[in-house]
Amino acid sequence: MNKSKFYIDAGTTWSKILEITPFGERKYSVYPTCEARKFNLEYEKITGHTTDKAAKNYENEVVSLAKGAKIHLENNFVALDLGSRDIKWVKYKNAKFCDMDWNSSCAAATGATIEMLLKFYDVEVESLKYTDEKYPVTCGIFGLEKIMDDVSKGLDPSVAISKFIHGIAYNAYNFTKNPDKICISGGFCENKCFIDSLKKYCEVLPLGRFVLVDGLALQA
Amino acid sequence: MTKDIIAFWGYPHPDLINKTKNLYPDAKWVDLDICFNYPPSKFTPDAYCGIIKNIFDNSFYLKERIIKILAGVGKDKCDSGFFAANLLKNEGFDVEMSYFEQTLPFDKLPDVPISKSNLPLKEKIELITANIVEKKDYSHLETSNAAFGFWGVPPNDLNILKLFPDNTHVFGWSRCVEAKNPANIELEMYVEPDVPTVFFAQTFCSKTLLAKYLADKYNGLYIDIDAIPSNSAYAKIEAFLRLR
Numbered sequence: 294m295n296k297s298k299f300y301i302d303a304g305t306t307w308s309k310i311l312e313i314t315p316f317g318e319r320k321y322s323v324y325p326t327c328e329a330r331k332f333n334l335e336y337e338k339i340t341g342h343t344t345d346k347a348a349k350n351y352e353n354e355v356v357s358l359a360k361g362a363k364i365h366l367e368n369n370f371v372a373l374d375l376g377s378r379d380i381k382w383v384k385y386k387n388a389k390f391c392d393m394d395w396n397s398s399c400a401a402a403t404g405a406t407i408e409m410l411l412k413f414y415d416v417e418v419e420s421l422k423y424t425d426e427k428y429p430v431t432c433g434i435f436g437l438e439k440i441m442d443d444v445s446k447g448l449d450p451s452v453a454i455s456k457f458i459h460g461i462a463y464n465a466y467n468f469t470k471n472p473d474k475i476c477i478s479g480g481f482c483e484n485k486c487f488i489d490s491l492k493k494y495c496e497v498l499p500l501g502r503f504v505l506v507d508g509l510a511l512q513a
Numbered sequence: 514m515t516k517d518i519i520a521f522w523g524y525p526h527p528d529l530i531n532k533t534k535n536l537y538p539d540a541k542w543v544d545l546d547i548c549f550n551y552p553p554s555k556f557t558p559d560a561y562c563g564i565i566k567n568i569f570d571n572s573f574y575l576k577e578r579i580i581k582i583l584a585g586v587g588k589d590k591c592d593s594g595f596f597a598a599n600l601l602k603n604e605g606f607d608v609e610m611s612y613f614e615q616t617l618p619f620d621k622l623p624d625v626p627i628s629k630s631n632l633p634l635k636e637k638i639e640l641i642t643a644n645i646v647e648k649k650d651y652s653h654l655e656t657s658n659a660a661f662g663f664w665g666v667p668p669n670d671l672n673i674l675k676l677f678p679d680n681t682h683v684f685g686w687s688r689c690v691e692a693k694n695p696a697n698i699e700l701e702m703y704v705e706p707d708v709p710t711v712f713f714a715q716t717f718c719s720k721t722l723l724a725k726y727l728a729d730k731y732n733g734l735y736i737d738i739d740a741i742p743s744n745s746a747y748a749k750i751e752a753f754l755r756l757r
Contacts, residue, residue, distance in 0.1 A: 346744075355752040383752070390756035391732060395745040 299334045302357065302505040303341035306377040306405055307480065310334075311506035321503050338509040342378065352509055355395055359383040361508025362476055365500055371469050374478040374504065375461075375487075377405040382469045394468065404480050406433060407458065410440070414450035421451055423489035427459035436460055455486050462490035471495075478504035514577040522546045522568050523585020523594055524645050524695040525611040530583065533609075537580060542646045545571045545582070548669050548740070556600070562717045563669040563740040565593045572601055579606065587612035589695035591719060616697040624652070625691040628683035631657035635674040637683055638667045641691045657682075661754060662710030662733070665724060669715060673742050676750050677711075684710065686720070706731055709757040711750055713738065 295315035302309040308329035312320040324332075326343055338350045340357045354374075358381060362372030373382040380403060381395035411418055430436035440453040469475060474496040481487045482499035491497045519533055519540040533540075548567050551574035557566050572582065584590075584598035589612070602608045617623075627640050632654070640651065657680040664685035668674065684704045689695045702723065704710050710733040712724040721737050728735035734753040738746050 353748050353751050353755070355748050356755050359752065359756050381748075383756075390753075392734075393749060393752055395748050 298337045298510075300506045300509040301329065301334075301336050301339050301341065301344070302354075302503075302509070303329060303339065303343045304376050304378075305342045306408065307502075308341070308343075309503050309506050311503060311510055313510060321506070323502060340505055340509055342376070354505060355381050355383060355393055357505040357508035358478060359385075359390055359393070359508065360511050361504035361506070362478065362500065363388075364507060364511065365476065365498075365504075370474060370476055371472040372476045372478060372500070372504070373465055373469055375465060375481045376403060376479050377408075378403055380465060380468060382475075384469075384472070392470075396468070403433075403461070406437075407454070407461075407484070410437075410454050410457070414444070414454065416451045416454060418484060418486075421455045421458065421484070421486035423486055423493075424452060424455045424459055425493075426456050427463055427490070428453075428456045430457065430460035430464050455490075458484065458486050459490040459493075462487055463494065466491060466494040474498065476500050478502070516578055516580045517541055518543050518575055518578045519581055519583065520545050520572065520575065520579050521583040521585070521646075522564075522597075523590035523611075524613055524690050524693075525583035525585055526613040527693070529609065529611050530646060533581065533583060540580060543571070543575065543579075544642060544645070546642075546667070547571075549574075551575075560717060562593055562715050564666070564715055564718070565597055566740070567669065568594075568597050569601075572606060576606070581607045581609060584608050584610050585613065585695070586610045587614045587696060588698075589613040593718075614696040616694050616699075617692075619699050619703075622692045622694060622697070622700060625683070625688055626651045626654040626656070628688045628691050629656045629659070630654040631679045633675070633679050634663055634677040634681045634683070635671050638671060638674060638687055641683070641687055642667055645690065659705060659708045661757075662704055662708045663687075663713065664704060664710050664727065664733070665713035666715065666718070666720065668713060668738060668742075669740055670738070670742055673713075673738065673747065673750060676747065676754060678754070682708065685712075685723075702727060704731055704733075709733060709753070711736060711753060715739070 298313045300311040308324050308326045310322050340352045340354050358374050371384045384392040428436045428439040443453050444450050476498045478500045520543045522545045545568045546564050551570045554569040554573040556569040586595040586598050598608050627637050659682040661681040666686045689700050712728040712733050712735050714721040714724040714737050716737040716739040725735045
């Protein structure tokens, strides 16, 4: 009997899973990585920061991103994946891969930091609104200091976090070498404050959280 | 401790190598550019070229055994090599400075069978550097069709070379060394425009300027790596090789 095929992008905080049933139906799901680890599933291919990079079915995250983003757009584009602890992008020119970068390990100004800030200040992500001001987050720790200083002076924490997110968006724009358009992959697609902040600098197209698993499911 | 080592860096002039071999026929030759994981000398600033750090680390660790250092200090090496040679001289080493700046016209250069062969890239680079002192004939090697290019100096950590397929051709300074023309800027800047090429330089090395320029010009991948490559560096090269 045919079985479903599973693909996983196991990030530091969240794991994104794609199931393709024997009938070709695609089912997407997201779980905390600590939970997803307990699943007894056999994956066709794996990617993500917490996977075994020496495994035979492992695929480089940038390769998964490039493949997954290419099915959305064939022409010139930059696809940016902003994760819990890293940021990576690829650029296609005339439908051919031409440039990329990956800051693989600094979590000071990425998704996990935002999640911690929201919990620490008890702020709902929906309450974050675009602010024209931004904190410099070239070093995320200095950015956090700005939040603490301003909140202690009476600034609403949701405004302070929004300024921090604007800083992350500006950083992402610079990291990708100031393109006209950025296609966003990852959890930040669901963060309206981030998307609105990035729109100040370029056209933005959110691709959702499952770009990497879509890339995994493509044949090489 | 017996002094039994002739140390060198870069590509000392062949006449100097031959003269030293005759003077010290039993000496062991050690390439100070290579990382042997000896303890850090703490002589260089933290932010400095990994290859020059190797030179200091290796020199001080092997100090009691080193008879003489043959130091490439001309356009065939770099300014840092010149500074390193003078500092080591100040620290009591017997340093003989070498300028190997003679170059041949491009159409008169010898063939580079190792660079164009189908040997694993790591082996190509190791043979090219070993051939500086122990000259062997590799003209029997067959030329492969280049699928990719690797441009640059031998990296501090040769393991990144294992990512490349065997039909990767060698360009840049490494190719210049095989052609016995380490100061030949025309050859150093030569690549095959249609071959996707990774342009590598050590972080903090002035050759990063050349690498970035050529990568932009030929739509290749520019990458600079400090002592040990990060996961990001491995991923960039892997992605480039997979996606181009």
